[in-house]
Amino acid sequence: MAEVVLTGVRKSFGPIEVLKGIDLTIDDGDFAVILGPSGCGKTTLLRSIAGLEGITSGSICIGERVVDDVPAAEREIGMVFQTYALFPHLNVYKNIAFGMRMRGEPKARIAEKVDEAAAKLRLTDYLARLPRELSGGQRQRVAIGRALVREPQVFLFDEPLSNLDAELRVDMRLELANLHQSLAATMIYVTHDQVEAMTLGSKIVILDRGVLQQVGSPLEVYYHPGNKFVAGFVGSPRMRFIPATVVASDRRQIKVHADGISPETIVVDADGSRLAAGDAVEIGLRAEDLRADAPAPGHLLLTGTARQVENMGHSSFWYGTLKGTESELIARLDKHLFIRPGVETQFSVDPANVYLFDDEGRSLERHGFRNENLEAQARRA
Ligand SMILES: Nc1ncnc2c1ncn2[C@@H]1O[C@H](COP(=O)(O)OP(=O)(O)OP(=O)(O)O)[C@@H](O)[C@H]1O
Ligand SMILES: [Mg+2]
Structure with a gap:
């Protein structure tokens, strides 16, 4: 696992600057929750860390390595998207195994990793099912399983629970907290949900219009907001x-x-x-x-x-x-x-x-x- 350090990260789409100089350190093992209004640059920030989006200036370091010139596939990142992005025609096993198969890893190793991830995510009984035969929460767990088998240095989650109903969100919130504990992994997690931010985060990062407003523990930002935006x-x-x-x-x-x-x-x-x-x-x-x-x-x-x-x-x-x-x-x-x-x-x-x-x-x-x-x-x- 690894720390993530952003130094002066800027990102523009054409004339519009979306990230305006982000300096941020996420420690090894942190569960960093990124909170901010719609359009403030949260997804752009995650995609920049993942290497799915090139940054305009600044630098990103994952672990000991500056990754600015490292392609996404080699950044050792596991990303879970809001939309799950599962392959509809592949069963759970094949969905989780997909990346490993593409990389040509040996069959026995794939089986071992998929079984391990499935057990952790309580998907063992569902490995033969297609995504459409699963509940929203189960689909979400498959998406997490796919990130898990990559054994990434850092997990990135982009509003992973926003498509679930209220009760499932609570269940998945607890499961994510358990997963974080058992993996001791560095996680960066985007959400709109106040409760998720307060309960899951070891660190909350508040972003507004591409500018960092405050970084701190949940209670620190709650009781000690640096400005009116954070307070509100x-x-x-x-x-x-x-x-x-x-x-x-x-x-x-x-x-x-x-x-x-x-x-x-x-x-x-x-x-x-x-x-x-x-x-x-x-x-x-x-x-x-x-x-x-x-x-x-x-x-x-x-x-x-x-x-x-x-x-x-x-x-x-x-x-x-x-x-x-x-x-x-x-x-x-x-x-x-x-x-x-x-x-x-x-x-x-x-x-x-x-x-x-x-x-x-x-x-x-x-x-x-x-x-x-x-x-x-x-x-x-
Ligand atoms: N590929 C792109 N081309 C041009 N503008 C973009 C592109 N991607 C994002 N943007 C713009 O950048 C800004 C930040 O977008 P981003 O998706 O990072 O926001 P967000 O904080 O994730 O919002 P939400 O909470 O709604 O998901 C928005 O104004 C958006 O319109
Ligand atoms: Mg977004």
Whole structure:
């Protein structure tokens, strides 16, 4: 297995630059999840690593080897595509064996490798079946089997679960986590799915319009987003933002005022050394941090006007606006609610859960928060 290092990778299609200078190190054994909106360059990035797409400038290193001039077939990559791309007229055995047969490997070795992959992927009973006689999840496992027998240095997955129904996705997610553990392989995995990103990734890589936004552990990017884009993109439902104005600030604290939130001056323990009184900032709030029970002393108070409530069974999502403003709010509440649109609800928020962003969308670093959460993560590891 191997690490993957990208240095200043740029890729243009004609006049359009899709990857704008990517510097990224994926460590040996990492499960790196690439997250970003549609069209941001995720597939292009994977295809560039695989050698299916030539890069315009920069360099890619897999293991010890610079692969810029190495053709795709020799890069020791196993790629699994969203569409599986199985041969419809070949059975499972032949689909998995295809690459090895093309390379003219001995029959006995092929049989051994296919059987081993099939056992790992629970496909042993299906080897004689054609793809159309398989479920979506089984087809997906065949596609993974095909990558597995190559014994690649690195696995690349491009949204491999997006065609599966919700329940199968959960099963396959657990299987992929097991596979990663048992192979200790380096995996690079593209997804739109927040839960997949948070649960599978040892590292999350967030991309927007061809530019890396942040690289970090799942909890790091969740609790410590570097900017507003990452804050809004990681987490489901998404963080909501409320305009505010700086009242006073220093290295230790930022005091802001936001219409619709009391007290009049909100104190956040964050580094405000680059702010001045009067600066525009934005407060970020996550759904789980709005509470509808009796507020604790020192918590912020806000009144929400309901637009809609979704009861999910174990909890409900309340959607509405901050009273007297246009700002959207969202709250996750741990009980059923039956609220008509227009009804007002009182919420409270612990000021430690307030995120702040400057007018360029950069995060204002919160004190005490980072260490606490990252230590919790380290304890679990
Ligand atoms: N062969 C190509 N020729 C021209 N433009 C391309 C080509 N391939 C991709 N693009 C453009 O590059 C951009 C990035 O595409 P890419 O497929 O990498 O996005 P993505 O992040 O994988 O999106 P999605 O989540 O929708 O799969 C898009 O604007 C796309 O239209
Ligand atoms: Mg894509």
